[in-house]
Amino acid sequence: MRSLRGNDQSVVRALNRNALLNMLLHEAPLSRVQLRERSGLSGAAVTAVIAELIEDGLVEEQATGPSTGGRPPVLLTVNYGARAAVGFKLMERGLDAVLANLGGEVGNHVRCDLPDTRPETVVQTAAEVTARLLDGSGVPRERLVGLGMGLPGVIDTESGVCVHSSYLGWHGVPIAELLERATGVPTVIDNDVNAFAAAERLFGHGRQARHLAVVTVGRGIGSGLVANGRTYRGARGGAGELGHTVSERGGRACDCGKRGCLEAYASEPALVARAREAAPDLPLPDIHAVLAQRSDARIGALLTDAGERVGVALANLVNLFNPELIVIGGEGVRLGEPYFSALRRTLRENAFDGLADDLPVVVEPWGDEAWARGAASLAISRTFDLEVT
Ligand SMILES: [Zn+2]
Known part of the structure; x- marks a missing residue:
């Protein structure tokens, strides 16, 4: 192997630095020995890179870890506030x-x-x-x-x-x-x-996942796909437009100008519009009013229908993409039941054999700042x- 010089070396140094920082962000606290074992870098390389990260204030030494005889290892952690x-x-x-x-x-x-x-x-x-x-x-x-x-x-x-x-x-x-x-x-x-x-990939449920689908429901419906640990964007940045996959050919008009999109049936604005059509006698100014009426059979049926449509769309997504984890977020997590039970049921019913059997579907509690x-x-x-x- 030729030796690395000049720019090559600084590139390698930067790659090593990010690799070690990545490991610490995901798994800290770790010792230098653990970093060496996991990264495959030499002890000298780990020591040099960590010294640099400590000098930059990004990494700090923690109290010592449990000893297995001999000197207890110094554990390293990320200084998140740096x-x-x-x-x-x-x-x-x-x-x-x-x-x-x-x-x-x-x-x-x-x-x-x-x-x-x-x-x-x-x-x-x-x-x-x-x-x-x-x-x-x-x-x-x-x-x-x-x-x-x-x-x-x-x-x-x-x-x-x-x-x-x-x-x-x-x-x-x-x-x-x-x-x-x-x-x-x-x-x-x-x-x-x-x-x-x-x-989600950096700090949430997706930390350990290489193949992850993050789905958001609410004002619209969308998905972010992580494949092999990287966001999958498609040729023109448009991958993951789950809300505009077809739920019913030639169906309800969608904001995008097409007809029959999932979003035209199962987003919050669509649910409000459909609830007003299904129950014209009820006062339904917004999604909160719709949810307050969920015990009304017509509204309950509507929430079930919307959840089923999203479940079918997710089954199609699973069949195409085979994720190891689905995380659902967005303001729409407040839709609660029966929306989500219908979603989970139809996802499992419609996914290809085996692909959804052990697939975790995590509904993330939602905060305004998310x-x-x-x-x-x-x-x-x-x-x-x-x-x-
Ligand atoms: Zn659309």
């Missing part, structure tokens, strides 16, 4: 923002209204909110590793361009570059469901080139 990231979830009428540490823990959460969704308005508001979050938490700007933004639509993450978003009315908006220019902070953008999937936290984890994973994006 850096921070800001995450944004951009919606039709507002911007959610969080400041999160390297462990994905949210320090501050801000929600503000947007008068409109023009890119200039979004960028100006995001810059102001970033300053507010930093001021409010006392975190100096130089400790910020980056900004992440999750937005609904087809996103080209590499170029930082929102290719198309019908919700925002955007086409070809270079939003990452605009945000970087306004804030001076490196920015990564992604589809909001992929952002949430990145958080979307924006996902976006912050995009920035964290991109900064350290962790195995996610």
Whole structure:
């Protein structure tokens, strides 16, 4: 093997650094010996890289671990507070923002209204909110590793361009570059469901999973697919549009302009519209009112039908993608029963032999800040080139 020189060596060093940091983020506390065994690197390489990470404040030595005779090993852990990231979830009428540490823990959460969704308005508001979050938490700007933004639509993450978003009315908006220019902070953008999937992969149930489907229900229905430990985006960044798979050919009109999409039957706005049609005598201004009437047989049947449709779509997803874990999140987790029991039943009934038998389907408790936290984890994973994006 030829020896490595100059740039080659620094590339190897960076790869080793990220590999060890990745291991510590997922499995800390670990000793240097454990890192050497797991990474296959030499003891000298581990020692050098860890020294560098400690000097940068990213890794610290913990109290000693249990001894097996001889000197007890020094355990290493990540100093999660050493850096921070800001995450944004951009919606039709507002911007959610969080400041999160390297462990994905949210320090501050801000929600503000947007008068409109023009890119200039979004960028100006995001810059102001970033300053507010930093001021409010006392975190100096130089400790910020980056900004992440999750937005609904087809996103080209590499170029930082929102290719198309019908919700925002955007086409070809270079939003990452605009945000970087306004804030001076490196920015990564992604589809909001992929952002949430990145958080699940880094900090949530997906930490040990190589093949993971993260499904969100609520205003819309979407999925983020992690294949071989990496987000699967497809040729044009549009992979995972589960909500626009066909649930009924030629059926109800969907916001996307097509007919019969799953979202037109099983998203929260669709459920409200269908509930009003099924029970015109009930006052049903919003999803909360619909859920309050779930004991009404018509509403119960509707929730069951919607859950079954999502279950069938997930069975199709399982047959195509064969994930080892499905995580369900989004505001729609409040739909509760009978939506989710119908979903689980039809998923198992319709999946191909064996593929769904032991498949865990985890419904994640949902917090308002979860979307924006996902976006912050995009920035964290991109900064350290962790195995996610
Ligand atoms: Zn559609």
